[in-house]
Amino acid sequence: VNLIILTDSDQTTENHYRVTDRRAAHIRTILKAGPGDTVRVGLLNGPIGKGEIVSVTDGSVDLVCQFDQEPPTIWPEVDLFCAISRPKTMRKILVTAAMMGVRRLMLVRANRTDKSYLASPLLTPEGWTPFLIEGLAQGGLTRLPGVTVHPLFRPFVEDNLVQFFGGKKDTLKLISDPTAVATLTQAWSTCEHNHILAAVGPEGGWVPFEVGLLEQQGFVGFSLGPWTLRVETAVVAVLAQIQLAARILPKGASSAGE
Amino acid sequence: VNLIILTDSDQTTENHYRVTDRRAAHIRTILKAGPGDTVRVGLLNGPIGKGEIVSVTDGSVDLVCQFDQEPPTIWPEVDLFCAISRPKTMRKILVTAAMMGVRRLMLVRANRTDKSYLASPLLTPEGWTPFLIEGLAQGGLTRLPGVTVHPLFRPFVEDNLVQFFGGKKDTLKLISDPTAVATLTQAWSTCEHNHILAAVGPEGGWVPFEVGLLEQQGFVGFSLGPWTLRVETAVVAVLAQIQLAARILPKGASSAGE
Numbered sequence: 001v002n003l004i005i006l007t008d009s010d011q012t013t014e015n016h017y018r019v020t021d022r023r024a025a026h027i028r029t030i031l032k033a034g035p036g037d038t039v040r041v042g043l044l045n046g047p048i049g050k051g052e053i054v055s056v057t058d059g060s061v062d063l064v065c066q067f068d069q070e071p072p073t074i075w076p077e078v079d080l081f082c083a084i085s086r087p088k089t090m091r092k093i094l095v096t097a098a099m100m101g102v103r104r105l106m107l108v109r110a111n112r113t114d115k116s117y118l119a120s121p122l123l124t125p126e127g128w129t130p131f132l133i134e135g136l137a138q139g140g141l142t143r144l145p146g147v148t149v150h151p152l153f154r155p156f157v158e159d160n161l162v163q164f165f166g167g168k169k170d171t172l173k174l175i176s177d178p179t180a181v182a183t184l185t186q187a188w189s190t191c192e193h194n195h196i197l198a199a200v201g202p203e204g205g206w207v208p209f210e211v212g213l214l215e216q217q218g219f220v221g222f223s224l225g226p227w228t229l230r231v232e233t234a235v236v237a238v239l240a241q242i243q244l245a246a247r248i249l250p251k252g253a254s255s256a257g258e
Numbered sequence: 259v260n261l262i263i264l265t266d267s268d269q270t271t272e273n274h275y276r277v278t279d280r281r282a283a284h285i286r287t288i289l290k291a292g293p294g295d296t297v298r299v300g301l302l303n304g305p306i307g308k309g310e311i312v313s314v315t316d317g318s319v320d321l322v323c324q325f326d327q328e329p330p331t332i333w334p335e336v337d338l339f340c341a342i343s344r345p346k347t348m349r350k351i352l353v354t355a356a357m358m359g360v361r362r363l364m365l366v367r368a369n370r371t372d373k374s375y376l377a378s379p380l381l382t383p384e385g386w387t388p389f390l391i392e393g394l395a396q397g398g399l400t401r402l403p404g405v406t407v408h409p410l411f412r413p414f415v416e417d418n419l420v421q422f423f424g425g426k427k428d429t430l431k432l433i434s435d436p437t438a439v440a441t442l443t444q445a446w447s448t449c450e451h452n453h454i455l456a457a458v459g460p461e462g463g464w465v466p467f468e469v470g471l472l473e474q475q476g477f478v479g480f481s482l483g484p485w486t487l488r489v490e491t492a493v494v495a496v497l498a499q500i501q502l503a504a505r506i507l508p509k510g511a512s513s514a515g516e
Contacts (some may be wrong), residue, residue, distance in 0.1 A: 072484035100485050139485040185506045225501040226330035227358050227397040236491050237498035243483040244499045248298045248443045250507070255322045 001026055002140040003042040004051065005133050005150045017041075017051065019086045025222065027053070027061045041065050042142040046131070071142045075100035076246045077195035078239065079164075083110035083202035084149075085231050090122045091131050092232035097145050098135025100239040103195075104146045108156050111210060112202040115151065157213050161197075170194040171253060173219040176201070176238050178228050180221035184241050185249060187222040192252040198238050203231055259284055260398040261300040262309065263391050264323065275299075275309065278318045285311070285319045299323050300400040302391070305366040329400045332359035334504045335453040337422075338496065341368035342407075343489050348380045349389050350490035355403050356393025356436035356512060358497040362404045366414050370460040381407045415471050417453075428452040430510060431477040433469065434459070434496050436486050438479035442499050443507065450453075450510040456496050461489055 004027065010017045019027070034056055036195045041051035041063065048071050048152035073207050080102045082093055090107075097105045109118060121127040128147050138140055150156035165171045172193035174184070199206075199214060206214070211221070262285065268275045285291050292314055299309035299321065306329050309321035321397070338360045340351055348365075355363045367376060379385040386405050394400055408414035423429045430451035433443070457464075457472060464472070469479070482495045 074484055096491065099487065099491065100483070141485060183505045184502055224498060225358070226332055227399060229357065230396055233354065233357065233494050238493040240482060240495035240498045241502045244442055244502055246451055247441045 001028070001127040001137045002123045003040050003048060003137050003142070004063075005042050005044055005137050005142065006051075007044045007065075010107070012062075014239070015065050016054075017063045017065055018060055019063070024056075024059060024061045027179055028056060040066070040140075042071060042140075043067055044136075045143055047071065048140075048142060055128050057173050072101075072139070072140065074103075074143075075191075076242065078193070078242055079104040079106065079197045080235070080239075081106040081108060081161075081168075081197060081199040082235065083108060083200070083206070084113045084117050084123070085202055086114065086117055087120045087122055089203070089231050090117075090120065093120070093235055094128050094131035094147075095138070096235050098132040098141070098233065099139035100135075100236070101139065101141055101143070102145045102239070103143075104148070106148050106156070106160075108150045108151060108153055110153060110202045111207040112204045118151055153210060154213065157217055161217060165197060169171070171197050173197045173199075173214075173217065174238075174242075175199045175206070175214055175221045176224055176234055177211070177221035178205070178223060180223040182220070182222045184222045184224075187220040188249050189252055190220050191218075194251065196242055198242065200231060200234050200238060259288070259395045261298050261306060261395050261400070262321075263300050263302055263395050263400065264309075264321075265302045270320070270430050273323050274312075275321045275323055276318055277321070279443040282314075282317060282319045286314060297321070298398075299325070299515055300329060300394070300398075301325055302394075305329065306398075306400060330359075330398065331450040332361075332399070332401075333501065334451075335361050336500055337362040337364065337453070337455045338493070338497075339364040339366060339419075339455060339457040340493065341366060341458070341464070341489075342371045342375050342381070343460055344372065344375055345378045345380055347461070347489050348375075348378065352380070352386050352389035352405075352491050353393040353396070354490065354497070356399070357397035358393075358401045359397065359399055359493070360497070361400070361401075362406070364406050364414070364418075366408045366411055368411060368460045370462045376409060376431060381495055411468060412471065415475055419475060423455060429455050431455045431457075431472075431475065432475045432496075432500075433464070433472055433479045434482055434492055435456045435469070435479035436463070436481060438481040440478070440480045442480045442482075442503050445478040446503055447510055448478050449476075452509065454500055456500065458489060458492050458496060 006017050012018050038050050038052050042048040047067040048069045049067035051065040055062045084107050170193050264275050296308050300306040305325040306327045307325035310325040313320045342365050428451050
């Protein structure tokens with residue numbers, strides 16, 4: 001953990017905060033910090049800074065905080081569109097998405113999503129928020145990704161995605177596809193873009209109908225490499241490659257044509 | 259799992275193989291395959307192909323195999339040099355290294371490696387091999403990474419690394435370092451290279467002495483992105499970025515100077 005994430009509800013008076021849950025335990029037992037020590041803190045959806053510990057009890061830690069820094073800027077903006085997976089995988093996707101600065105996480109029922117996964121409490125704000133906060137704390141970020149759940153694939157792709165991104169020609173839409181020949185580089189140059197929408201399928205992959213529908217909506221398939229990755233590993237690899245590509249490649253088609 | 263990994267000791271007669279462990283359970287309960295069905299198989303350190311199931315009992319599955327394909331070529335060759343981490347993290351590193359085609363995995367005691375981790379059975383061939391095979395089966399690869407364990411950091415870096423790579427000027431040596439300013443692209447151009455040695459530190463990072471010693475040996479620091487990743491996530495991100503960089507960038511300094 002690189003940051004203790006605080007929320008408004010932890011605030012006691014102006015710059016005083018009290019934490020009582022896993023964060024208190026983390027400060028005491030992992031960081032082994034006590035009164036007078038300083039820990040890095042971040043305000044959820046806000047700035048980061050330092051918290052001086054003023055008192056520690058068995059169950060709580062009181063901090064006086066100075067928030068004097070903006071969190072790191074994440075560029076490009078990435079929205080991630082993932083198939084709903086089994087809970088063990090979903091937890092990892094939630095942590096990774098927050099840790100690696102995803103703006104919006106869209107969880108969609110795919111053909112290979114087992115029906116039972118839809119009932120998981122992870123697909124509710126109470127279920128997903130702790131894992132997102134764990135990811136923010138690890139990644140040193142504070143902006144909570146927006147999460148939406150879509151139990152119907154086709155209306156999601158045909159209607160919701162069009163609503164979110166349809167009018168915007170500046171979204172590069174990517175599907176990670178182990179069978180694709182193109183690399184991210186080749187997919188990159190297919191449109192001028194200021195932000196990215198990346199789709200990662202379920203274990204076993206998207207079915208052809210799903211890939212077809214996504215391609216109709218302008219998604220471009222690309223291969224991460226010569227291996228077949230687990231879903232949670234593919235999410236990390238996609239976000240890591242996007243980060244590198246954004247630093248070395250122009251923003252797509254029109255730059256190349258200038 | 260994308261491949262059932264077979265070894266010579268599974269062979270009963272010429273092209274007949276019998277599996278009796280987790281692989282048999284996987285075929286029966288996850289793949290739900292029975293006599294007449296075909297599964298993808300790979301011979302450890304050998305070719306891949308198809309296995310037709312000829313019989314299934316409670317504890318074993320018999321297959322008739324045709325190995326007619328080479329496994330995917332992994333390029334560039336990557337050797338990974340990781341700090342020894344807690345067992346939970348080590349298991350993930352082992353799986354990832356095999357899944358993503360690492361050639362050699364060097365596990366080194368870092369300053370921040372807790373002494374107790376050195377006693378882990380994971381640091382023995384009996385301990386690490388099952389996790390490597392799990393990774394190969396997932397990644398669709400067959401070449402078992404070579405693993406070595408080095409309890410002393412300084413002799414490892416000054417002697418072993420020089421023995422392995424010292425004479426070869428064609429090794430790009432990278433350290434993933436969240437505080438570095440350079441991207442992988444910038445580090446890439448520092449030497450002409452045919453293969454890569456990448457170092458990933460422990461939770462909390464390398465200490466300055468370690469970074470200094472690695473820099474003396476020609477390692478170049480680079481940042482994966484604006485976040486701070488967990489060790490096991492950093493390993494995936496490093497390997498994913500190397501794969502992308504290798505496809506879009508020339509092989510370093512001399513190409514740029516031509």
